[in-house]
Amino acid sequence: MSEKLRLAVLVSGRGSNLRALSDAIDAGRCAADIVSVVADRPCEALGFARERDLATRVVRPKEHADRAAWDAALAQAIGDAEPHWVVLAGFRRIVGDAVLSRFGGRIVNVHPSLLPAFPGLHAPRQAIEANVRVAGCTVHLVDAGVDTGPILAQAALRVAADDDEGSLHRRIQALEHRLLPEVVDAIATGSLQTRERIRWVESFGGALLDGD
Ligand code: GRF
Numbered sequence: 030m031s032e033k034l035r036l037a038v039l040v041s042g043r044g045s046n047l048r049a050l051s052d053a054i055d056a057g058r059c060a061a062d063i064v065s066v067v068a069d070r071p072c073e074a075l076g077f078a079r080e081r082d083l084a085t086r087v088v089r090p091k092e093h094a095d096r097a098a099w100d101a102a103l104a105q106a107i108g109d110a111e112p113h114w115v116v117l118a119g120f121r122r123i124v125g126d127a128v129l130s131r132f133g134g135r136i137v138n139v140h141p142s143l144l145p146a147f148p149g150l151h152a153p154r155q156a157i158e159a160n161v162r163v164a165g166c167t168v169h170l171v172d173a174g175v176d177t178g179p180i181l182a183q184a185a186l187r188v189a190a191d192d193d194e195g196s197l198h199r200r201i202q203a204l205e206h207r208l209l210p211e212v213v214d215a216i217a218t219g220s221l222q223t224r225e226r227i228r229w230v231e232s233f234g235g236a237l238l239d240g241d
């Protein structure tokens with residue numbers, strides 16, 4: 030059997046995307062292995078990782094002299110597990126040069142908007158405030174900017190008249206939980222290069238745009 034795609038997953042929060050990835054792997058829908066979960070703070074995601082017996086590391090900024098030192102320690106912690114790819118799954122910091130120079134082109138992020146709309150913090154709030162009718166999530170490669178790297182896949186939904194920030198974010202997250210494992214599986218199976226981006230949108234689009 031060929032080696033599965035080794036993933037390091039970076040987290041800061043609740044960890045629902047980590048859980049979705051882990052569940053998809055267990056269900057045979059994502060040909061990857063989570064070899065390390067790295068956090069920048071104590072968080073619920075770490076608790077989940079420990080429950081599943083996943084290796085964990087915590088690299089806290091305040092334990093390092095400056096941002097460059099933290100970034101170097103983060104790159105080292107990720108690299109120790111020898112991952113093929115790195116997944117930012119709710120990681121609430123910008124990775125710096127040390128991480129990018131070592132893993133650049135092999136880092137994906139999941140973001141709760143249809144980029145390039147609404148990069149940065151509170152994307153669902155930005156979508157509600159802008160009164161958009163269609164929202165969604167994006168999986169993209171990470172570069173030095175904030176949510177600016179090449180888009181790999183998007184999934185969309187219709188914003189309901191009574192959606193608020195919380196309800197919209199919850200519905201977008203349900204999309205993330207489907208899209209992220211699918212993209213990781215496409216990377217693992219080598220089909221990412223040959224599938225056109227739009228296929229992911231269409232594979233969710235019909236049903237999701239008509240209902241939830
Ligand atoms: C997700 O909405 C993701 O798009 C954003 O942060 C949130 C993380 O949620 N980058 P979780 O920690 O995976 O539950």
